[in-house]
Amino acid sequence: MNPLIFTTILMTVLLGTMIVMMSSHWLMIWIGFEMNLLAIIPILMKKYNPRTMEASTKYFLTQATASMLLMMAIIINLMHSGQWTITKVFNPTASIIMTSALAMKLGLTPFHFWVPEVTQGISLTSGLILLTWQKLAPMSILYQISPSINLNILLTMAVLSILVGGWGGLNQTQLRKIMAYSSIAHMGWMTAVLVYNPTLTMLNMLIYIMMTLTMFMLFIHSSSTTTLSLSHTWNKTPLITTLILITLLSMGGLPPLSGFMPKWMIIQELTKNSSIILPTLMAIMALLNLYFYMRLTYSTSLTMFPSTNNMKMKWQFETKRITLLPPLIVMSSLLLPLTPMLSILD
Amino acid sequence: MMTYIVFILSVIFVVSFVGFSSKPSPIYGGLVLIVSGGVGCGIIVNFGGSFLGLMVFLIYLGGMLVVFGYTTAMATEQYPEVWVSNTTVMGVFLLGLLMEVMLVLYVLKSEEVGVVFKFSGVGDWAIYDTGDSGVFSEEIMGVAALYSYGAWVVIVTGWSLLVGVLVILEVTRGD
Numbered sequence: 001m002n003p004l005i006f007t008t009i010l011m012t013v014l015l016g017t018m019i020v021m022m023s024s025h026w027l028m029i030w031i032g033f034e035m036n037l038l039a040i041i042p043i044l045m046k047k048y049n050p051r052t053m054e055a056s057t058k059y060f061l062t063q064a065t066a067s068m069l070l071m072m073a074i075i076i077n078l079m080h081s082g083q084w085t086i087t088k089v090f091n092p093t094a095s096i097i098m099t100s101a102l103a104m105k106l107g108l109t110p111f112h113f114w115v116p117e118v119t120q121g122i123s124l125t126s127g128l129i130l131l132t133w134q135k136l137a138p139m140s141i142l143y144q145i146s147p148s149i150n151l152n153i154l155l156t157m158a159v160l161s162i163l164v165g166g167w168g169g170l171n172q173t174q175l176r177k178i179m180a181y182s183s184i185a186h187m188g189w190m191t192a193v194l195v196y197n198p199t200l201t202m203l204n205m206l207i208y209i210m211m212t213l214t215m216f217m218l219f220i221h222s223s224s225t226t227t228l229s230l231s232h233t234w235n236k237t238p239l240i241t242t243l244i245l246i247t248l249l250s251m252g253g254l255p256p257l258s259g260f261m262p263k264w265m266i267i268q269e270l271t272k273n274s275s276i277i278l279p280t281l282m283a284i285m286a287l288l289n290l291y292f293y294m295r296l297t298y299s300t301s302l303t304m305f306p307s308t309n310n311m312k313m314k315w316q317f318e319t320k321r322i323t324l325l326p327p328l329i330v331m332s333s334l335l336l337p338l339t340p341m342l343s344i345l346d
Numbered sequence: 347m348m349t350y351i352v353f354i355l356s357v358i359f360v361v362s363f364v365g366f367s368s369k370p371s372p373i374y375g376g377l378v379l380i381v382s383g384g385v386g387c388g389i390i391v392n393f394g395g396s397f398l399g400l401m402v403f404l405i406y407l408g409g410m411l412v413v414f415g416y417t418t419a420m421a422t423e424q425y426p427e428v429w430v431s432n433t434t435v436m437g438v439f440l441l442g443l444l445m446e447v448m449l450v451l452y453v454l455k456s457e458e459v460g461v462v463f464k465f466s467g468v469g470d471w472a473i474y475d476t477g478d479s480g481v482f483s484e485e486i487m488g489v490a491a492l493y494s495y496g497a498w499v500v501i502v503t504g505w506s507l508l509v510g511v512l513v514i515l516e517v518t519r520g521d
Contacts, residue, residue: 005512012509019502028502035506042516 012039020137025084026074037063044122055121062114069101088148095148105138109160112184119180128216131183132209146198161188166288173227193266204262211332214247217322231305245301246333252290258335353471358385364442371426372418383407395485
């Protein structure tokens with residue numbers, strides 16, 4: 001793509017999310033969502049093969065439907081409250097429709113079907129933008145309407161998302177689909193605590209974005225999109241192999257690494273609000289996620305995965321230079337001792 | 347009949363939406379879009395917005411739909427789908443019509459209708475001249491406010507249109 005056009009379109013994606021996050025008028029928020037959707041379509045279609053076209057079309061259809069539902073919820077809210085400012089949504093019908101629309105945008109169950117298919121059909125960099133930046137705008141709106149969200153619907157969607165994200169990722173060997181199911185599960189964790197303490201949702205979002213960014217950067221560095229291809233990194237850059245191990249275990253939520261921090265805080269907040277069964281179930285279902293991360297680490301860093309001898313040397317033209325990879329790796333694995341600093345938040 | 351003109355126009359609006367969302371060939375979709383645009387203009391004019399209604403006719407029908415019609419005519423196939431040619435299309439069209447007829451009968455019969463939200467039967471569609479708008483028309487004041495207080499909206503929509511053109515060129519360019 002022409003670099004000037006590409007920069008313009010990428011800046012428009014950023015502008016769309018910024019407009020969503022800083023507007024106080026519901027119509028401007030809707031305009032921000034539409035601008036975001038319009039501008040990300042050519043980014044998803046950077047390579048011109050039928051698979052990317054299909055993935056972009058699926059993304060466009062689902063997100064446009066979600067925007068339509070959002071507009072309907074905005075208008076019902078206008079009818080019942082007579083004003084356009086973002087506060088809690090006063091009418092229960094509008095609140096349920098808006099929650100469903102934002103769940104469709106995030107990829108929560110039962111609206112999760114587009115996430116693996118779209119993530120698989122596009123390139124690794126586009127998948128990175130899709131799974132990290134595109135989650136910011138809907139989550140910011142959920143944060144702002146969180147006092148009025150119907151608890152039953154949101155918690156049902158959250159628990160089912162954790163379940164689907166864990167179970168669905170079990171049979172995958174394609175790395176982009178694994179990241180997509182991991183995204184579904186993490187979105188479930190984020191929305192589970194939204195009604196109780198929205199600050200923890202933002203904490204989880206921050207740490208999730210850091211870990212997903214790190215994982216995608218590591219995949220881009222080794223140009224691998226399948227488990228088999230990832231298992232050959234020990235031959236090229238053994239350091240990257242070790243870092244893949246550490247970052248994957250952090251994503252699974254294991255204690256000395258920073259991925260444990262959001263899960264710990266969320267379980268603590270849920271138990272403070274006297275729900276015991278829910279966080280137990282969530283923690284148990286996070287084990288499914290941990291299983292397929294561990295399977296990746298097993299085939300990548302812990303064993304020499306079986307392959308023929310001529311496949312052991314990976315062919316690559318020159319080493320890719322990945323910006324900010326060391327700080328990202330440090331942040332996505334070593335932040336746990338900073339947990340007491342969370343007391344400075346509200 | 348004039349009291350319920352907005353209701354009748356809304357029914358024709360929904361029926362033409364059903365007509366193109368049952369997906370015949372785009373040429374016939376454009377045909378019912380013309381009808382729905384004209385009827386939508388009628389609804390807006392009945393609420394007192396004569397400027398905006400004529401804007402719909404001029405810009406939407408006379409600009410965008412004409413361009414759409416020309417491009418569809420260039421890309422059309424030899425035997426385009428009508429509503430009666432394909433069983434699926436006819437089935438969806440009849441289903442939509444049936445649902446609309448049932449909704450219209452429900453609204454006409456009962457005093458209060460609660461589908462997604464409650465409204466009071468046909469009474470909500472009759473236009474009463476409530477409110478004292480004084481000596482000026484509200485809708486033209488709204489258009490004027492767009493360019494004064496709503497400058498940010500103009501910037502955002504203008505930028506969206508520019509990026510829309512860039513995106514479409516990028517998507518259809520191919521390799």
